[in-house]
Amino acid sequence: MTYQDPNMTQDTALITDPDWWRGAVIYQIYPRSYQDSNGDGIGDLAGIIQRLPHVASLGVDAIWLSPFFTSPMLDFGYDVSDYRDVDPMFGTLADFDALIAKAHELGIKIIIDLVLSHTSDQHPWFVESRADRSNDKADWYVWADAKPDGTPPNNWLSIFGGPAWQWDTARMQYYLHNFLAEQPDLNFHNAEVRQELLDVARFWLERGVDGFRLDTVNFYYCDAELRDNPPLPEDQRNDNIAPAVNPYNHQDHLHDKNQPENLGFLRDLRDLLNEYDAITTVGEVGDSHRGSEIQAEYTGGGDKLHMAYDFALLGHVHPTGTRIAEVMAKAESFSQDSWGCWAYSNHDVERHGSRWALSDAAQRTYAALLMSLRGSACIYQGEELGLPEADVAFDDLQDPYGIRFWPKFKGRDGCRTPMVWKSDNQNGGFSDSKPWLPVASEHLALSVEAQEDASGSMLNFYRRLIAFRKTVPALAKGDFTLIHADDTHIRFERSHNGTRAICAFNLSDEDQSFELPSGAWKVEAKAPFTVSRDGNSVTLPGWQAVFAVSSGSNTAQNSEESGHG
Structure with missing residues (x-):
């Protein structure tokens, strides 16, 4: 018997409500790890379509779909080489259109992950930009001369370790990369770049998406003068953005992100979105110290982002009642009309049940708390099953971040292992072939199949909780x-x-x-x-x-x- 909640049907008022996102429950899908439909061990769009009834059964309002664009996959899709196509690994544009159609048929909206701050170094824009200093796209990325001694132009650091500057022998200059060296940062000070990225957004709006999750939204602009970041006192360092072993935490990132010019671009983006009905945005604000302030700045006033989430509840600091109250008070203190989107887990952090060492009862209590906070709520695939972090052996690691900082930091693969659909299959029903990451043996007993008909399961608890939230509008919008x-x-x-x-x-x-x-x-x-x-x-x-x-x-x-x- 398949669970069917009487409140599961999408409220027609929500479909037409331009503010449907305010208080929505958003379910994040990491396409590589959701469902493999063609036996190559990697999840794909057709697999997601196959599993949409499960998503609908949760009663969520929308799916946040992590990147599926054409990419060399050095950062698993967050290094885009073509913004207007689907990577063959995931399918085709026709598959994406079919996903949109099926999701909408089931009353689920689709939010796609736009990675605008940087591209792959294999993107044609960068290939042209690095060719010389006089081509049409020479200024499309952040380039700078070396200091007289040959060292990088300033002290900025990459989140993935080491300097944020890579020397290029063709241009005899450094280019900026806040992440991998193969992910050069676009130059948002260039009006042509900004317009091109707005056109990318329009392309997907025309295909019927309902909004965008904007990756690293506060990294779009860097300081035009490329000034050094000041050091951060040791007692102010935390691991909300980067692991404790990463020297990225040693700087106060005043100049490599969070620039005031960003507000102008966000207003231009909002103007574009306003041409379409009931579109939303949720921005990822990656900042350890100014997250709530930036969240308020980026979402207040009704002319920029609709929602933003910072890393306040994605770190290792245990969310005591005192801590939760501090986070909410801080968010409220900066703006009364801003709107947050809260999450405990995603594809970049250790699953919160393991991160905070929560019992089954504690996970349920914190889930109820998440669904009650002022703001919208994001849940990450497998969260509804109570999955713990998987322990991935070094030889099985795929994440360059984890490989770089092993063993003090094991990277992000532990939260990216495949979704478990069945318990009697070594691959959890995810694939008929060897998955790109191994299925954790301890996950098998927590599969969807195992929990489907158990009224007291974590899965059915999430279904009841989300349905209850919809019966009390104060919990969603109050x-x-x-x-x-x-x-x-x-x-x-x-x-x-x-x-x-x-x-x-x-x-x-x-x-x-x-x-x-x-x-x-x-x-x-x-x-x-x-x-x-x-x-x-x-x-x-x-x-x-x-x-x-x-x-x-x-x-x-x-x-x-x-x-x-």
Whole structure:
């Protein structure tokens, strides 16, 4: 029997609502690892189409599709060599059109990952740019002369290790690369570059996409004067952006990203998007110290990005109630009209269940918390199964980042291993051939097949949780007011159009009690959560979450649910 939630059908109001993204649940698919349809061991677009019913069963609003463009795959698609085509590894443009059509038929919107800050060094633009200093695209990338002693023009560092400058023997100059040396940075100070990238966005809008996830959105511009970055005091360093073993953390990145000129380009992009109906953007803000400030700057005012997410909940800092309250307060302090998109896991970080050493109960509580924060929510493929980080042996590593910093940092392959669909297949139902990364043996018991019909499974918990969120608009779109927070507990109120929802989370093993305000409250604890109530006094057992909903129309009555629903 396949699980079918009665609330799963897409709300027609959401389809036509230009603000459908506000409070949406977005499911990230990493195409290489979702489903292989042709037996080459690599996931593809046809495989994603095959698995769309699973995505629809979750009740999510949209898919964020990681890059599928033509690429030499040195950074697995984040090194683009043709922005207007599908890499043959993943299929064809016709396959992409079929994916759009099927997703829309199922009520799912498609957000694609645009990587605009840099290209592959095999992109025709860069091939021409590096040929000499006088060709038509000579200024399309960030080029600079060496210092008199032959060293790079400044002290900027690459996130992937070492200097952010690569010497080119044809031009006898350095070019900038914030990531791999094979990923040269485009020069956004050049108006032709900006226009070309807007045309790329238009190409995909015309094919029917519903929005863009903008990779490294704060890296578009660098300082035109190429000034050195100052050092960062040791007590301010963290590993939210780069692993602790990477000297990238030793600088205050004032000049290689986060430039004010970026706002102008984002406004131009928004003008383009406004020509189309109900389009959205979510920008990845990669910054350890100014993430919330940049998020607010990039999404406030209604004329730039719709949403942005920083790395506040993607790092190793354990999200205690105190920490969550600090993150939300910081985001709120910079702008009242900005909109965040929160995530615990993605294709670049260790899966959060392992990163924070969470029990099964704790993972469920944090999932409920994610679905209750002010903002939209991103969940990464396999998160709905409770997958832990896979341990990938050095000989099986594919990620150049991990190979560079092994063994202190094992790279990103552990979160990119194939999705597990079946338990009785050594490849988890992902492929009939050897997968590009090995399927973790500990993942097999957590497969979709194993969890599908188990009412208490993590998979069905996510389905109930997302469905519940849709029945309480305050959870998706409401204002946020903190009531109480300490390391083991956080409680806040969401309110929208007269409906109030008090959300309480016990982040400890011990029982915790609190008092509801006076009024009529419907207290709900979604299975497997339980709650004890005596009047307006509520007791929450360890690692449990509860929602108390009250409507201004008094349609909510005093009632109690003990974990059913």
